[in-house]
Amino acid sequence: MPNQYDKEVILVVDDNIITCEVIQRNLEISGFHVFTAHSVNDAIQILSRQEIDLLITDYKMPKHSGLELIKYVRDHFQDICIIMLTGYGSINSAVAAMKEGADEYITKPFTDKELLDAVGICIQKQKEKRIDPALIYDETWARFGIVGQCQNMLEVYSKIEKTCKNDAIVLITGENGTGKELVARAIHYHHKARSIYPFIPINCPGIPATLFESELFGHVKGAFTGAVQHRKGFFQAAEKGCLFLDEISELPFELQAKMLRVLQEKEISRIGETLVKKIDVRIIAATNKNLEDLVEKGVFRQDLFFRLNVINIDIPPLRDRGNDIILLAKHFALKYAKELGKTEPAFTDKAISALKEYFWPGNVRELENLIHRSLIMNDEDIIDSVNFPDIMKFNVPYNQHLNLSLEDMSKKYVRDIVEQTGGNKAKALKILKIDRKTLLKKLK
Known part of the structure; x- marks a missing residue:
């Protein structure tokens, strides 16, 4: 009844x-x-x-x-x-x-x-x-592979919806661990024409500068020492699909002009080859840095920035996503409980409070690792803050006193940590990761 x-x-x-x-x-x-x-x-x-x-x-x-x-x-x-x-x-x-x-x-x-x-x-x-599971999973996980329902994530979904209907270049911005590649994949796999073709992710910082041009554009046999055969680059491998350039800010400066030309002319030439080939590839780039600041410093081309920044999707940090933190924590708890053959754990109030108040410098990736580790290390079907790192157990809510300068906020944070640890300087030093001399100086 x-x-x-x-x-x-x-x-x-x-x-x-x-x-x-x-x-x-x-x-x-x-x-x-x-x-x-x-x-x-x-x-x-x-x-x-x-x-x-x-x-x-x-x-x-x-x-x-x-x-x-x-x-x-x-x-x-x-x-x-x-x-x-x-x-x-x-x-x-x-x-x-x-x-x-x-x-x-x-x-x-x-x-x-x-x-x-x-x-x-x-x-x-x-x-x-009693949050409607259909709202969560039908509208996010089932459609885009992203869990979240806060207002700023709804805005991200709206942009994905609009972007996946065209071939415009997309620049995804956000801190490390926020899920930039998830957004890129959602755009690609919801594009009617391109979704059946490859999605090629490129980790720009992971490619040595000397190999970057060859990796992106390919080379012909004999083009340089070690080029023993013809090789296609990532652009050709992604033909009709999508090339995801993760951390585009790390693209070597000397290659940025060539990248700009490729984006404008939609054609490439392999190293050691004069023949120019047309390409049909969608470009999605991502960065955790402010490209406009890099332009001002002279390490990133302004014209390339303008070419990349056709559509910008900015992903909010986890600390700004409200109850999504708990939604994600429960999602990861269910995921890893199934993998480990355990019952889905309950979260104590202290755990929920710690999760909500923590600053999350590592964002969703850090949260996922925390839940995974908690399930492995805890024999009980409960997730409690007692199993969290010390920095979380003695965390000071990050959104307090936002009117303070960075220096004053730093001093206040140190005082708050010392207070929360009951004046135990050894424990405070462990959390703050500073030496005793620095701690005493800040307290003074």
């Missing part, structure tokens, strides 16, 4: 009738609709006929324990959030409850505020759990 109430529906289970009534009264005053049960069997009967958003259950009850009820709910009602009540102050019972799938626990006796705070946290979790 579906939930017919405007507010969230809560089921309170406790063999103590007075406790049930007190909790029910407090929750109903706050606007929730509350059912009560005094045994696990009664609770199961209610669950079978009424949709429940949140279960609050005592730990110790006659015949069947709250732990057994949690296990039953997790086996049959994945979307219900759970709060465990325990009157024993036992960390063991709380850990056992979390292992079975509880989202929160409260130790008796508790205040009205503690109860409502825990309920508020769980209701928020409930909303996150």
Whole structure:
């Protein structure tokens, strides 16, 4: 039977009738609709006929324990959030409850505020759990291979949608690890005409400067020492498809003029050959650097920059993507849990808080590696901040005090880290990766 109430529906289970009534009264005053049960069997009967958003259950009850009820709910009602009540102050019972799938626990006796705070946290979790999977996966993962639904990512999808309908040159910008190649692939594989032809990714920094021209344009036998046979370059290999020039900022300056000519004339000539060949290749370039700054410094040609910057798609850093951080974390958790033959893990509140507050210099790539490592190193089906690197456990939210200068922000960050580590300078040094002399100087 579906939930017919405007507010969230809560089921309170406790063999103590007075406790049930007190909790029910407090929750109903706050606007929730509350059912009560005094045994696990009664609770199961209610669950079978009424949709429940949140279960609050005592730990110790006659015949069947709250732990057994949690296990039953997790086996049959994945979307219900759970709060465990325990009157024993036992960390063991709380850990056992979390292992079975509880989202929160409260130790008796508790205040009205503690109860409502825990309920508020769980209701928020409930909303996150009930994000329409079709919205997430049909509109992003299933279509473009990209997980995310924040506003600035929706703008990226809109540009992909428009760009994949033409052959314009695209310049994708963004920090390392934001997913520039994913965007490039999405553009290519949603182009009706080109998607059946090759997508050739080129890592510009990975090619020695002396081999760059040969790798891109090819060469004929005898063109230089070691050229023992004819060889096609990447442009010919990508014929009718797409050539993805990753980190285009690293293209040697002496080759930039030739690249400009290729983009303008759509023709190439192999090293050692006078014959000019027409090419039909779409160009998508990417960079994690500001090309306009490089133009001002004289290390990147302005005319090449203008030629590349026909359509610009800027990918936001992970720290600016809000709840996408948790969406991605859960996506990677499910992905690697399947690979490792594990149950999909639950995220503790501390883990979620740490994930949201961290600066993410490595962006999505760093997040993926963190989740993968956490699943490998943790024997439990829980991801908690205790397994995160120290820099995350003692992280200061990056978006505070954005009006400070870089020098002042640096000083404040050092002070905050020392404060969060309880004045433990050894731990602070490990997190900050500076020597003691520098730390003392900054503190002074």
